[in-house]
Amino acid sequence: MSVTEVARHLKTARHVVIFTGAGASTESGIPTFRDALTGLWEHFDASRLATAEAFRADPSLCWGWYEWRRHKVIQAQPNAAHVAIAELARHVPRLTVVTQNVDNLHERAGSQAVIHLHGSLHSPRCIDCGVAHQAPLSIDVLPGAGARIEPPRCTMCEGLVRPGVVWFGETLPEGPWSDALAAAEACDLFVSIGTSGVVYPAAELPLRAHGRGATVVHINPDRVEVRNQEFFLEGKASDVMTALVNEAFGALLSPRS
Numbered sequence: 001m002s003v004t005e006v007a008r009h010l011k012t013a014r015h016v017v018i019f020t021g022a023g024a025s026t027e028s029g030i031p032t033f034r035d036a037l038t039g040l041w042e043h044f045d046a047s048r049l050a051t052a053e054a055f056r057a058d059p060s061l062c063w064g065w066y067e068w069r070r071h072k073v074i075q076a077q078p079n080a081a082h083v084a085i086a087e088l089a090r091h092v093p094r095l096t097v098v099t100q101n102v103d104n105l106h107e108r109a110g111s112q113a114v115i116h117l118h119g120s121l122h123s124p125r126c127i128d129c130g131v132a133h134q135a136p137l138s139i140d141v142l143p144g145a146g147a148r149i150e151p152p153r154c155t156m157c158e159g160l161v162r163p164g165v166v167w168f169g170e171t172l173p174e175g176p177w178s179d180a181l182a183a184a185e186a187c188d189l190f191v192s193i194g195t196s197g198v199v200y201p202a203a204e205l206p207l208r209a210h211g212r213g214a215t216v217v218h219i220n221p222d223r224v225e226v227r228n229q230e231f232f233l234e235g236k237a238s239d240v241m242t243a244l245v246n247e248a249f250g251a252l253l254s255p256r257s
């Protein structure tokens with residue numbers, strides 16, 4: 001399927017789901033989870049940093065890593081793909097944005113009610129009682145890679161405040177997951193951007209959409225596995241999304257905006 005053909009679907013769709021993975025944020029300079037384990041972090045492996053057990057075993061190491069990643073996100077800017085997705089909301093009757101990314105670049109580009117399947121670097125909560133951490137997190141000091149930082153304490157129960165992301169061995173948050181499933185089953189156009197589409201449970205979303213008769217399009221610079229009757233557009237998220245929104249709606253976005 002070509003950009004022109006997908007643009008035609010965009011113009012007539014009643015409910016569009018945009019589903020983003022790491023590839024949507026790499027153009028903003030956000031390292032993927034694996035790529036973040038570089039530099040001074042290269043001697044660590046994910047099992048030491050991204051599980052509840054790791055956090056309980058060494059909270060300041062784990063919190064330091066997530067604070068370092070959060071600062072990277074704060075310093076980054078939404079890219080043209082995020083901007084095009086936010087613009088799309090103005091042109092289609094209904095748009096649902098579902099992301100596996102833990103940054104807030106969709107929101108910063110102007111998207112609203114974004115469904116976060118893997119949580120967010122910006123929504124820490126108590127590891128014991130689950131209450132959201134209310135105190136603003138400082139962004140003044142950029143932690144060096146490898147820096148240990150003592151996590152804050154919960155104001156309700158004195159428990160440790162943990163990153164608000166989904167760790168290995170944890171299930172996806174129930175509310176966002178059921179909202180994403182409902183959107184996938186209700187939409188008529190499902191666009192998956194920058195995700196391999198093979199890791200479950202998230203890979204189930206395009207499958208559900210397709211099963212209910214939606215057109216499913218995958219956008220990726222690398223060839224991804226596309227199932228029967230799903231479509232693939234090869235290219236960077238920023239280039240393809242800008243071209244799609246421009247072609248469908250004459251929005252005149254720049255791919256370098």
Ligand SMILES: [Zn+2]
Nearest residue numbers: 126129154157
């Ligand atoms: Zn607590």
